[in-house]
Amino acid sequence: MSGLVLRRIGYTVFMAVVLAFFAIPMLWLASAPFDSRPGLGLRWPDWTLDNVRATFEHPYALGSLVNSLILCVVATAVTTLCATLAAYALSRVRIPGRDVLLYVLLLLSSVVTGTAAMVPIFVMMKQLGLINSHYGTALVIAAGMLPAAIFILKDFVDAVPRSYEESARVFGASPGQVLRHVVLPVARPGIATILVWSFVQAWGNFLLPFLLLRDVETQPGAVLLQTLRDEGGTANLTVIPVFSLLYSIPVVALYLFVSKRYGFRFHGGIKA
Amino acid sequence: MAGIELTGLSTVYPNGVRAVDSLDVSIKDGEFFALLGPSGCGKTTLLRTIAGLEPATSGTVSIGARDVTRVEPGQRRVAMVFQDYALFPHMSVAENIAYPLRVRRAPRPRQREVAARTAADLGLDGLLERRPGQLSGGQQQRVALARAIAVSADVLLLDEPLSNLDARLRLEARTFLKRLQRELGLTTVFVTHDQAEALALADRIAVMEAGRIRQLGSPREIFQRPGSTFVANFIGSTPMNLLPGAVRSGAVEVAGTSLTEVDLPDGTEVVVGIRPEYLTLGEEGIPGTVSIVENLGITSLVTLECADGTLIGVTVQEHAEPRIGAQVSAAPQPGRLLLYGQDGVLLG
Numbered sequence: 001m002s003g004l005v006l007r008r009i010g011y012t013v014f015m016a017v018v019l020a021f022f023a024i025p026m027l028w029l030a031s032a033p034f035d036s037r038p039g040l041g042l043r044w045p046d047w048t049l050d051n052v053r054a055t056f057e058h059p060y061a062l063g064s065l066v067n068s069l070i071l072c073v074v075a076t077a078v079t080t081l082c083a084t085l086a087a088y089a090l091s092r093v094r095i096p097g098r099d100v101l102l103y104v105l106l107l108l109s110s111v112v113t114g115t116a117a118m119v120p121i122f123v124m125m126k127q128l129g130l131i132n133s134h135y136g137t138a139l140v141i142a143a144g145m146l147p148a149a150i151f152i153l154k155d156f157v158d159a160v161p162r163s164y165e166e167s168a169r170v171f172g173a174s175p176g177q178v179l180r181h182v183v184l185p186v187a188r189p190g191i192a193t194i195l196v197w198s199f200v201q202a203w204g205n206f207l208l209p210f211l212l213l214r215d216v217e218t219q220p221g222a223v224l225l226q227t228l229r230d231e232g233g234t235a236n237l238t239v240i241p242v243f244s245l246l247y248s249i250p251v252v253a254l255y256l257f258v259s260k261r262y263g264f265r266f267h268g269g270i271k272a
Numbered sequence: 273m274a275g276i277e278l279t280g281l282s283t284v285y286p287n288g289v290r291a292v293d294s295l296d297v298s299i300k301d302g303e304f305f306a307l308l309g310p311s312g313c314g315k316t317t318l319l320r321t322i323a324g325l326e327p328a329t330s331g332t333v334s335i336g337a338r339d340v341t342r343v344e345p346g347q348r349r350v351a352m353v354f355q356d357y358a359l360f361p362h363m364s365v366a367e368n369i370a371y372p373l374r375v376r377r378a379p380r381p382r383q384r385e386v387a388a389r390t391a392a393d394l395g396l397d398g399l400l401e402r403r404p405g406q407l408s409g410g411q412q413q414r415v416a417l418a419r420a421i422a423v424s425a426d427v428l429l430l431d432e433p434l435s436n437l438d439a440r441l442r443l444e445a446r447t448f449l450k451r452l453q454r455e456l457g458l459t460t461v462f463v464t465h466d467q468a469e470a471l472a473l474a475d476r477i478a479v480m481e482a483g484r485i486r487q488l489g490s491p492r493e494i495f496q497r498p499g500s501t502f503v504a505n506f507i508g509s510t511p512m513n514l515l516p517g518a519v520r521s522g523a524v525e526v527a528g529t530s531l532t533e534v535d536l537p538d539g540t541e542v543v544v545g546i547r548p549e550y551l552t553l554g555e556e557g558i559p560g561t562v563s564i565v566e567n568l569g570i571t572s573l574v575t576l577e578c579a580d581g582t583l584i585g586v587t588v589q590e591h592a593e594p595r596i597g598a599q600v601s602a603a604p605q606p607g608r609l610l611l612y613g614q615d616g617v618l619l620g
Contacts, residue, residue, distance in 0.1 A: 161356060163355070163358035169325070170325070170348075172372065177375060
């Protein structure tokens, strides 16, 4: 009996520590932006809106969020569109070595946009004149996400029975109509998953924009965040908390919107 | 309205399998035609070739005197119901039924009107706003049929239309399907592996094996005079007795009993085919011991074991069931005995 009680106490304490580990940064994000003297610790705030004002007056803060949005929207759109079409084609067309191709792509994708490829990518983008270009950077980000996106989506498209498409074809639907009327709506939860996943990936991407967007006016939020410190290297705690809060809003909003609208399930490529 | 003409039709898969092997079939206008065979015999491939979903390797498919061999499925004026019904899960029943019209860009009011009318014809009123997932198997099948007949096609193709229904519903659906086909007078080809379904529904049946048609005929012909031991084995809810026999002094002998006179040389080895339903238990015929009695409801299937170990199935009425171990004889009804050569082909 006492063993059971001890086990329950132990379990509860363990869960409390785990929860605190994740909850404290969240609480900090809720309190620090509105504290007159924000620190790195967690405390009941001395309410003020001065930090918000300071952040809005910061020369690059809001602009960097707009940059982030441009980067993410372009990268997400390219990834979702290309991944959907590629996944559909790879799911339906029989080509020799298709599965090997997919795995190799997936494997290489971690290299392509990984640290190892940074120098060649930088040189290539420089020669193409795409340094400091949002669209160029977005394309590189999208290219890095595509293999994984295709891999996950192919699973969803594989789950759409071929008889649906054949049925539509017999009724006279063109390939475009088959795609629009049947395949896309049925694979919609998968597409929604990829949409959110690629947006989140692009939103948090630091290395690529850091390398390819040299001009501070073109840098997205993820890059700007690490410049928010004074000459001594101390973090600018007036701006960082509010900026962090603003920075986290789009991802949460997108998640809630897509979840409500499309009811997607996060499979991570493995069907339940 | 149109008949279907298949000439020298072959469909070969990329892996070299000849699923359909140089077939010549003529399906008449308004006919209810069954493609029957065991799984893997090419019946579904043939149906898909008629629909245009599988390209014909050689030969031609004509529908209503129009050669459609190289025509896209959507331009062949065929409608098809798939085995899994292939109802679109994200569309309501009404949208599903009206889908062929949507593809043709018919105005929305017309789509709604046709969907409502077709649904009413098939007893689906009140279900128009439901999703396919909310319907029973029988209702789903009727939605699939409604979608197929919503636009007037020349030919209706059904792939295993009843196989996804449970046994009781299947009988109901069978009657429904037959009445619907009669009312529409639509040339209908359906694929089945269930001989009872084919016998019950079809005007004519093509029994297929390994991409070829083994026998083509009315259900009665196929049931009464199977052209080969393969067809004989396949047709009938109780399998036909295929007994080893030989010709002795002008008569066929099975298990030591002389049965019927034939015009074959003495010593010819034959296979004697007789349906259990066409055998009568009594004093005359092939003697044997009753070893098994299987109750089939109104009848029973009695298995006789002859002295030489041959097993013979006999169907008897429920009130005439013999005891196990009884010594009885089975006599074929006149004219019901079929003789097959050693190659399995019907003689005479």
